[in-house]
Amino acid sequence: MSGQRRILLIVGGGIAAYKSCELVRLLAKADVAVTCVLTDAGAEFVTPMTLATLSGNRVHTSLWDAGEEAEIGHIQLSRAADLVVVCPATADLLAKMAHGLASDLATTLLLATDTPVLAVPAMNVRMWQHPATQRNLATLRGDGVTVMEPDEGPMACGEYGPGRLPEPEQIAAEIARLLGRVVADPLAGQPDFAPAAPRPLNGRHLLVTAGPTHEAIDPVRFIANRSSGRQGFAIAAAAADAGARVTLVAGPVSLSTPPGVDRVDVESASEMQAAVHAALPADAAVMVAAVADWRPAAAATAKLPKSGIADSGIPLAANPDILAELARDPQRPRLLVGFAAETGDPLASATEKRIRKGADWIVANDVSGDVMGGSANQVHLVTDSGVEDWPHLPKEEVARRLVARIAEALATDD
């Protein structure tokens, strides 16, 4: 066995298809064997000859090639690879994948495969933002497909926004990550498919909440807090690096999605609660979000006038406690981890919160300094066997340690 990694690359029909040629070149240079499938629409943008020359392999285009069916069989073609990559994944291809259509060679392979699938979408910004596309993406992510976030910027069609295909180097790095390999020298610009760190969360699903919530007062005002989302995003990134499928339910933050993480953006606590439920089942949940405790009892539909409010106040209603309700849910994750941001005595109230909310662990931190929005964190891990004090660490290191502990706990529970 040579140990050479094999990719089945499905090239859909979009102007970004030309970038898939560069992707093939990068992968071939890194000694990855690439077999290309070109859809009819894809063939309008790049030719089979280009992909065959760059990959050094025959390019497959039709389901109805009798010789090919006898020779290889499309089922085998879909399973011989270590990873199936759909790039560019057009809105049409994503919709067909989400609905299980098998109308041509590419979609038939995608339905027949038992190999992990990476979709790299590229399309017009309105098509990307359309609820139908977003629904299809949620379905695909639920089915275990990894979906890369598109880049934002000027588009070939003249509009501006998210929908651009990421650069081939980024896609190659994501492929390397999914193959369980690392980019050894990112500065060199070439993915190095050298053996990587162990991936103790392979096959697990982790749910992470992060960031603040915004609770609308009226169409222009809201109640919020100072959470930056950085600790939660770092945990999601560390869990993805450890091999987990990660769903990150994020409140309004200005952070980019870590590679390999499925992100669901929400605004309010109620939306966060719904997104958490939609993401179940999960092996573990880490609730890092700083959920607003209250919301205005009724958000005004028109902007409130200045006069009157200061005297009468804004009536508030209590928000659902997402962590406590998850602890009582029939689909409760095996390991439930809460965060407790405190300004008083962090340990006493974290110990009490662990029991009251039904969490397995509470990560307690003192937020009286610049922790919210800062880059470091000093935490204490409160479990049923006591309290561990961790040193003052960068948030990324807190994340790595916590993810390592989660992997250990899930392994011993098996």
Ligand code: CTP
């Ligand atoms: N949490 C939640 N839903 C809420 C409030 C909090 O899921 N409505 C979760 C947080 O994500 C965190 C944990 O509960 O994991 C503790 O959050 P914290 O704000 O410290 O707890 P509160 O219940 O708001 O307690 P306090 O009375 O100290 O404000």
